[in-house]
Amino acid sequence: MTADRIEREITIAAPVERVWAVLTEPDLLSQWFSQHKPPEIDLRPGGLMRLNQAEGYDYLTRLVRVEPPTHLAYRWASAYPGEEATEANSTLVEFTLTPVDGGTRLRVAESGFAALTIPPERVPVAGYDSHVKGWAQKLEELREVAE
Amino acid sequence: VTSAQVEEVLAALADPTRRRLLDALARHGEATATTLAETLPVTRQAIVKHLAVLTRAGLVAGAREGREMRYRLRPEPLTATAAWMSRVAAQWDARLDAIKRLAENG
Numbered sequence: 001m002t003a004d005r006i007e008r009e010i011t012i013a014a015p016v017e018r019v020w021a022v023l024t025e026p027d028l029l030s031q032w033f034s035q036h037k038p039p040e041i042d043l044r045p046g047g048l049m050r051l052n053q054a055e056g057y058d059y060l061t062r063l064v065r066v067e068p069p070t071h072l073a074y075r076w077a078s079a080y081p082g083e084e085a086t087e088a089n090s091t092l093v094e095f096t097l098t099p100v101d102g103g104t105r106l107r108v109a110e111s112g113f114a115a116l117t118i119p120p121e122r123v124p125v126a127g128y129d130s131h132v133k134g135w136a137q138k139l140e141e142l143r144e145v146a147e
Numbered sequence: 148v149t150s151a152q153v154e155e156v157l158a159a160l161a162d163p164t165r166r167r168l169l170d171a172l173a174r175h176g177e178a179t180a181t182t183l184a185e186t187l188p189v190t191r192q193a194i195v196k197h198l199a200v201l202t203r204a205g206l207v208a209g210a211r212e213g214r215e216m217r218y219r220l221r222p223e224p225l226t227a228t229a230a231w232m233s234r235v236a237a238q239w240d241a242r243l244d245a246i247k248r249l250a251e252n253g
Contacts (some may be wrong), residue, residue, distance in 0.1 A: 004157045006236045010243040014250035022249045032245035106246065108239055113232070114157035 004114035009107040016097045019104045020069035023095055048084070049074060060084040070097050076110075088115075152205060156228040159204035164189055165197050172207065172220050179215045 026038035036052040051059040065073035073094040075085035091112040184191035201207040205224040209216040
């Protein structure tokens with residue numbers, strides 16, 4: 001278990017090139033990740049991707065790995081709109097695209113929460129379960145989320 | 148729940164020895180640093196330092212008993228942190244679903 005890492009995956013009935021396009025082309029990105037307006041994207045390692053998720057909320061995301069059509073990674077300062085993503089203020093988002101029968105397996109990992117400083121308004125307080133149900137259960141829940 | 152608390156919990160959990168300490172405490176219920184040193188391949192001195200980090204994060208609490216401290220788990224901060232990570236993960240599930248729809252309908 002890595003405690004500060006979230007991994008998720010999904011199988012998509014489309015070729016890897018198509019999924020890569022959804023992850024990197026401004027017109028497609030604007031339909032799932034930069035809804036306010038299409039992002040400016042300098043698609044190369046070290047390049048900047050400017051996501052606009054709402055008026056006044058620009059996320060200056062730094063591309064780390066660009067290997068079409070299988071690997072894409074960037075640092076995303078989701079807690080700091082308007083600030084360029086650095087190692088100190090962001091998490092690392094990594095996409096891995098694998099061809100499988102009938103399409104593509106897309107895996108996403110977001111890591112680096114432990115080193116991140118989170119502003120108070122970004123930390124949810126709702127749903128806090130004050131009832132203690134036992135450590136083992138909670139650890140298992142966290143493991144499921146983190147693995 | 149404060150942001151500092153979530154940060155400290157995640158930082159505390161990022162270390163494999165500290166996760167093993169938490170597992171050991173979950174098995175034993177309560178334990179002293181000496182007992183924990185017998186079950187893990189780490190010196191008692193190192194265990195005391197790790198327990199201090201876990202205490203600051205609110206994940207364990209120590210109570211003096213004779214000459215030693217007895218440590219027990221405190222699951223509440225973990226619950227809050229797990230809830231926060233679940234929310235982040237749920238956001239990714241929603242985004243992956245959106246990517247799937249876009250890719251398959253292109």
